[in-house]
Amino acid sequence: MASMAMHYLVEKGTEYARLAVELDKKGEYEKAIKYYKAAIELFSKYLSLYPDNSLADFYKDLIAKYKLRIEILEKHMEKASAAGGSPGDVSKDDVEILMPDKRSNKKKFDDLVDLEDVKKALKRAVIYPVKTPHLYPLGWPKGILLFGPPGCGKTEISIALANEINAALINVSPATIMSKWLGESEKNVAKVFNKAREIASSGTPVIIFIDEVDGLFQEYSDEVGGEKRMRNQFLMEMDGLKEKENSKLPLFVIGATNKPWKLDIGFIRRFEKRVYVPPPDREVRKALFKYYIDKLSSVYKADELDLDKLAEMTEGYSSADIASIVKEVQNNIAEELNERQDGKASGSVERRLTMEDFVQVINRRKPSISPKMIEAYKIWYEQHGAT
Structure with missing residues (x-):
């Protein structure tokens, strides 16, 4: 009975969220807000009944994203109403890319006090192949996993790595992937990789950085269809980076996690380099x-x-x-x-x-x-x- 209630809340909430996103895209913002609120209500009920479920953090992020979207839509509608016009379009970028000249954080490896072993591993896996690709006729690793305690520099060193090679940085998080395009999250995954390949093909290195990667790649016993399709799409895209036409592209997927033991073994294998980011001695x-x-x-x-x-x-x-x-x-x-x-x-x-x-x-x-x-x-x- 409890399992049925859980799945009802998730499936109905997902249905309402999908409707909200569709209406949002069509510009029917008033109706979209109604369905966003309905989805929030069901997901909140789910959290109150099953606070320790493996997906609890995911749905908390989802609720936060929908509340933010409602706030944006309501403000936009208020402004349009005050101006005597129609709501018009509230645009959302499909893929957010931070090019080297647009990043406020310009730190490189020499600016970081510690993590010498991690720097060495990333030089071997990323910097040397980018600088001297002709020395790697067999290709190089495309997936790198950084794991270790929180607050020890996984994100900081990933940004420094991007600065070292003047790479475009595409930031991905579980909440963004699943909440912004609920119902078509696998299409969003494909968009991320298509854009990354397009930039890398022009000669600019690209890093797809996935923070809290365990939120996307852990094994869920009660995942719903959209999550499974998204995960499978990620697997396909990462495998595709090893194919002949992509093997020499300067394109890397870096995942960061505080909980590597939650990762599914299939995803662990996709990250060929798995580097421990330790606490400072x-x-x-x-x-x-x-x-x-x-x-x-x-x-x-x-x-x-x-x-x-x-x-x-x-x-x-x-x-x-x-x-x-x-x-x-x-x-x-x-x-x-x-x-x-x-x-x-x-x-x-x-x-x-x-x-x-x-x-x-x-x-x-x-x-x-x-x-x-x-x-x-x-x-x-x-x-x-x-x-």
Whole structure:
């Protein structure tokens, strides 16, 4: 009975969502909003009844996307009404591409403090084949999986890799694929790869970056038809990259995940290179503290800090954790100076950074990485790692 209720909510919600998308495309926005709301209601009911289901996060993302779409449509209709016109078209780009000259993040490998082994693996798998394709008559890996704890730089190093080779970057997420084109998600997958092949054929390298790839490629016991078709399309497209006409294209699919053990074995095989992105060790944590504190030293004096001690205190902390710690110290001191009205409009101030400033923040902030988590990654790497 519970299974029937689950499938009814999912199937009916999917039906309403598909209707909403069709009406949205036709410009019938008022009706589209009605069906988006109906889909949200059913998916919300599904989440309240089955909060621990494997698809719970997926439907949460879906609901968020539909709410955002409703907000956009309502604002658009209000503006059209105020102007005395018709709603007109609310366009949506099929494939969002970040070309090298359009990216605000210009960091390259040398700008990243850590992840030397990961950089080396990506040079072998991507940079060298792009720079010297004639040295690879047998082709090169097209799928690379980056796995490891959250906040350790998987997305950051993927962007840096794109900058290293001046690649076009196509960002893909489970929520975008499934919510924006519900009912024809497999067509959207094909659009992504068709556009990527078109750009790569012109000589510009392309990286299709899939964040939280486990959301697309894990094995679901209760997946619905649209999800299965989308997943199969991804398999076909990734296999197609190895075919003769595509094998020499500078086109790469990079997936990032915090949960590699959730991936279906069929998808694991498509990612020929599987690279562990580890948490920072003690020396790297020290280098990270130095990197961020050096940025603060243009304003605050920072010549009496024990970086070794800070590195020792932050065992189990991710790179993102350390960045947040230093930023929180900055915010605390800025607040203190503002409260005393002792800050200057520009330039340095007399306030020194002290160890106590950092100790207080570290004591309030727990590490995001546990030894148990690290052990799980090590076990998975022993079984599936391929660098």
